[in-house]
Amino acid sequence: MELDRRGFLKIAGLTVLGLAAKPGWDIVSKVKPAETLPAPSPFAGKKWGMVIDLKRCWKKEDCIECIDICHRIHNVPSFGNIKDEIKWIWTVPYEKAFPEHINEFGDEGLKIKPVILLCNQCDDPPCVRYCPTRATWKREDGIVMIDFHRCIGCRYCMAGCPYGSRSFNWKDPRPFIKKVNMDFPTRTKGVVEKCNFCEERLIQGLIPACVEACKEKALIFGDLNDPESEVRRVLKSNHVFQRQVELGTKPKVYYIL
Amino acid sequence: MYDSDKIIVGILIFIILMTFPIWYNAFTGKTGYIPKPKIEPKILADKKQCIEPKDYIRVNHGDLLKDWRESVVRSNNRVYIASDKKRYNMSLTKTCMNCHSNKLDEFCNQCHNYMGVTNNCWDCHTYQKEMYPEGA
Numbered sequence A: 001m002e003l004d005r006r007g008f009l010k011i012a013g014l015t016v017l018g019l020a021a022k023p024g025w026d027i028v029s030k031v032k033p034a035e036t037l038p039a040p041s042p043f044a045g046k047k048w049g050m051v052i053d054l055k056r057c058w059k060k061e062d063c064i065e066c067i068d069i070c071h072r073i074h075n076v077p078s079f080g081n082i083k084d085e086i087k088w089i090w091t092v093p094y095e096k097a098f099p100e101h102i103n104e105f106g107d108e109g110l111k112i113k114p115v116i117l118l119c120n121q122c123d124d125p126p127c128v129r130y131c132p133t134r135a136t137w138k139r140e141d142g143i144v145m146i147d148f149h150r151c152i153g154c155r156y157c158m159a160g161c162p163y164g165s166r167s168f169n170w171k172d173p174r175p176f177i178k179k180v181n182m183d184f185p186t187r188t189k190g191v192v193e194k195c196n197f198c199e200e201r202l203i204q205g206l207i208p209a210c211v212e213a214c215k216e217k218a219l220i221f222g223d224l225n226d227p228e229s230e231v232r233r234v235l236k237s238n239h240v241f242q243r244q245v246e247l248g249t250k251p252k253v254y255y256i257l
Numbered sequence B: 001m002y003d004s005d006k007i008i009v010g011i012l013i014f015i016i017l018m019t020f021p022i023w024y025n026a027f028t029g030k031t032g033y034i035p036k037p038k039i040e041p042k043i044l045a046d047k048k049q050c051i052e053p054k055d056y057i058r059v060n061h062g063d064l065l066k067d068w069r070e071s072v073v074r075s076n077n078r079v080y081i082a083s084d085k086k087r088y089n090m091s092l093t094k095t096c097m098n099c100h101s102n103k104l105d106e107f108c109n110q111c112h113n114y115m116g117v118t119n120n121c122w123d124c125h126t127y128q129k130e131m132y133p134e135g136a
Helices: A005-028 A065-073 A126-130 A156-160 A209-213 A230-237 B004-018 B020-027 B041-045 B054-075 B092-099 B103-115
Strands: A035-037 A048-053 A089-093 A114-118 A136-138 A144-146 A219-223 A253-256 B079-081 B087-089
Touching: A048 A114, A048 A230, A065 A089, A065 A209, A126 A136, A126 A156, A209 A219, A219 A230, B004 B020, B054 B092, B087 B092
Parallel strands: A048 A253
Antiparallel strands: A035 B079, A048 A219, A089 A114, A136 A144, B079 B087
């Protein structure tokens, strides 16, 4: 058979096309049975907030029960040095938490009293604006979440957070967790973490572990959008303050003294 | 050809090195190796089905898990409707691992190691048998 150049190219072209037909069809016709039931969003319209009553908190000295339970159930490692420290809820001296409240003639004892700090779950969270991958975002109920799958560990959010609420995993945290809680994932090297307002407990209808653990009832948690809630009642009947309100981040953790 | 002896020897050495894995496996009798992801006899005895047909899961389990992840983490939707309309909790550790409880070496890693495909699920997600094999 006589086959010229043009004829050869035609046959070659058709052959390639024929060979590509099956894989090509497979890509287009990929069946996707994945179908999910939309969550009956139980938190729509809610806005979680917390009030910390410092007088009650200071009733029992050196009490760290809230910190202890939080770090235990959330698999927060303890590295034993300040550089690697991971913290979800922690204390600092009053003068560090509220430097604007301190004056030279004030009570010296107050300055060193420990103040419970945690992520303020800001209503206008700067960390969310900084995150280049949208690994951190504000949920409809106001909780500032972190998607550890998406976090690339750039630490922009940590630079953006004025409260130092975020910690970075410089090392694999697993060997530094005393007893891993199997109901909660650990983190991995290279991601940022912080308090999540116990969102995994809220979905089960529980209150945050720190609030539950406090025997003095110094922590009050609830829905800020519900005028009948305990937080709203406490906020109404007390003089409350927040950390660095002047920055406009609208923290949802309030303090009473 | 100039330096033909050197070049030919060089090419031969190159070919031997490149095909070394083939020879290695041939001489150690591993060429016929087929990964065998093991399913616990108890599960098979119960005639339990996976959440989707086996063929679909074999090809698409990675995509499925990624879809679950996005759905649960980003949208808080936790219920999966399978193609047979059964509903499942979208959870790697609580749904998948319930049956495939022999995770690491006997199930996932059988194929993942064979194909050289790594995943980092277990860097964070915890699993009883792996963390505390003796039971704690």
